Amino acid sequence: MMRTLRCGILGLMLLAFAGGAARSEEDIKDAIVKIFTVANTPDYWNPWSMRGTGSGTGSGAIIKGRKILTNAHVVGNQTFIQVRRFGDARRYPAQVLAVAHEVDLALLSVEDDAFWADVEGLKLGELPFAQDEVLVYGFPMGGDTLSVTKGVISRIEHQNYAHSSYSFLAGQIDAAINPGNSGGPVMKEGKIVGVVMQGIRQADNIGYMVPVTIVRQFLEDLEDGEYNGFPSLGVVLQSMENRDLKRSAGMTPEMTGMRIVRMMPGSPAESALRTNDVILAIEGAAVADDGTVEFRPRERTSLSYFIQRKRIGESIALEVWRDGARLPIEVALTRAVTRDALVPNEQYDVMPTYYIFGGIVFSPLTRNLLQAWGPNWFNNAPSHLTSILSANFPEVEDERVIVALKVLAADVNQGYDQVNNWIVHTVDGARIRTMRDLIAAVENPQGGEFVTFANLSGHTLVLDRAKAREANARILQTYRIPADRSPDLAVGSE
Numbered sequence: 001m002m003r004t005l006r007c008g009i010l011g012l013m014l015l016a017f018a019g020g021a022a023r024s025e026e027d028i029k030d031a032i033v034k035i036f037t038v039a040n041t042p043d044y045w046n047p048w049s050m051r052g053t054g055s056g057t058g059s060g061a062i063i064k065g066r067k068i069l070t071n072a073h074v075v076g077n078q079t080f081i082q083v084r085r086f087g088d089a090r091r092y093p094a095q096v097l098a099v100a101h102e103v104d105l106a107l108l109s110v111e112d113d114a115f116w117a118d119v120e121g122l123k124l125g126e127l128p129f130a131q132d133e134v135l136v137y138g139f140p141m142g143g144d145t146l147s148v149t150k151g152v153i154s155r156i157e158h159q160n161y162a163h164s165s166y167s168f169l170a171g172q173i174d175a176a177i178n179p180g181n182s183g184g185p186v187m188k189e190g191k192i193v194g195v196v197m198q199g200i201r202q203a204d205n206i207g208y209m210v211p212v213t214i215v216r217q218f219l220e221d222l223e224d225g226e227y228n229g230f231p232s233l234g235v236v237l238q239s240m241e242n243r244d245l246k247r248s249a250g251m252t253p254e255m256t257g258m259r260i261v262r263m264m265p266g267s268p269a270e271s272a273l274r275t276n277d278v279i280l281a282i283e284g285a286a287v288a289d290d291g292t293v294e295f296r297p298r299e300r301t302s303l304s305y306f307i308q309r310k311r312i313g314e315s316i317a318l319e320v321w322r323d324g325a326r327l328p329i330e331v332a333l334t335r336a337v338t339r340d341a342l343v344p345n346e347q348y349d350v351m352p353t354y355y356i357f358g359g360i361v362f363s364p365l366t367r368n369l370l371q372a373w374g375p376n377w378f379n380n381a382p383s384h385l386t387s388i389l390s391a392n393f394p395e396v397e398d399e400r401v402i403v404a405l406k407v408l409a410a411d412v413n414q415g416y417d418q419v420n421n422w423i424v425h426t427v428d429g430a431r432i433r434t435m436r437d438l439i440a441a442v443e444n445p446q447g448g449e450f451v452t453f454a455n456l457s458g459h460t461l462v463l464d465r466a467k468a469r470e471a472n473a474r475i476l477q478t479y480r481i482p483a484d485r486s487p488d489l490a491v492g493s494e
Contacts, residue, residue: 076101234269258303360416365385
């Protein structure tokens with residue numbers, strides 16, 4: 001069964017679970033592998049359970065160091081992986097060495113020495129230009145043998161990655177790309193210049209690759225044995241295209257930049273920048289009023305390009321306009337982009353977080369939970385949940401939206417059985433911003449007779465604290481739930 005995932009809003013599809021040219025041609029083909037996976041996806045509506053296994057295929061390329069480069073979405077939530085080299089009938093068990101879900105990349109290894117016999121890993125090339133011809137290698141649906149298709153790089157710019165919903169540099173290709181191609185190499189002059197990742201369902205022969213610059217940064221990040229991720233400046237920006245907005249900031253008409261609207265709590269920007277600062281330049285490149293920069297002559301993309309080229313711990317050079325003066329500012333990029341959002345983007349290879357008290361199931365709001373409403377989740381999920389994405393900014397560091405997901409019917413919660421997707425604002429009057437806040441308030445030994453959960457509209461759920469605590473074990477047994485909380489919330493798991 002081929003597994004295909006998509007980003008419902010943008011119509012992007014991951015060329016799931018299944019993309020090059022001459023070094024010699026045969027040497028390249030020898031380094032292409034077909035990947036067979038079995039994955040088990042968590043059930044975010046029943047967060048202690050799994051949805052059951054499904055199988056799929058993808059593609060990959062052998063690179064130096066006896067590693068296989070592929071997409072993260074090919075191996076996400078995997079339980080079993082096998083790989084098969086081009087021209088071989090044997091499958092070899094494989095393991096995930098490292099994964100970067102935000103940029104849809106993964107590395108695999110194979111323990112059996114026979115798999116690596118007579119093969120030289122492919123080398124990385126340079127970022128191609130628009131109109132460069134490339135070859136895409138992989139094992140797309142419709143057959144079992146290696147496919148090689150020729151295409152042209154249409155453009156290089158920031159795109160939304162369907163696997164993670166983050167925006168990174170991507171290359172658009174007009175080669176024929178289909179499900180199963182995912183993870184296959186895009187080759188130019190015998191070197192890898194990208195990794196196939198997704199296509200557009202509504203269009204013919206439009207696909208996207210993770211460019212080699214991001215692949216190289218992923219590999220360099222792993223040189224110390226640990227993957228740290230891609231950094232974020234931690235700011236929300238506003239265009240300065242309106243002339244009066246620019247004039248109100250004391251800028252001349254020829255000046256360009258982006259205004260800082262807010263800074264994420266705990267972000268690198270918080271101590272170095274201010275609201276209403278205008279970023280005029282980044283790493284010496286002028287920032288346009290639409291937030292783009294020239295990263296190569298006459299080629300523009302998001303200013304995030306320069307941030308995402310850095311490694312966590314490195315600094316980035318900015319020029320900002322503040323109080324009528326230009327200021328040079330260095331900002332240390334200390335935090336990964338994955339920590340910026342109030343509602344986290346897609347997560348993989350982890351179980352959902354949950355807590356049960358008195359039969360009420362609590363969980364943080366995530367995109368994974370929203371996607372439980374199907375491919376068209378943005379329109380099908382409750383609007384009071386999806387509307388949070390329009391201002392997806394925490395007020396304090398690591399804040400989450402806590403939801404009373406549903407109620408497991410029992411005597412102790414009688415009358416609440418219709419409650420679902422109910423946002424918890426306070427417990428016993430205390431503001432709740434994390435799951436640990438909620439647990440501490442519920443299990444407070446000095447708490448009164450009742451536990452009172454309230455939402456923003458003032459509606460409440462009230463439980464007798466002692467009765468609810470006593471009923472928990474019975475409710476878990478009745479509904480065959482192994483524990484009242486996920487392992488990440490267990491005592492000592494901080």
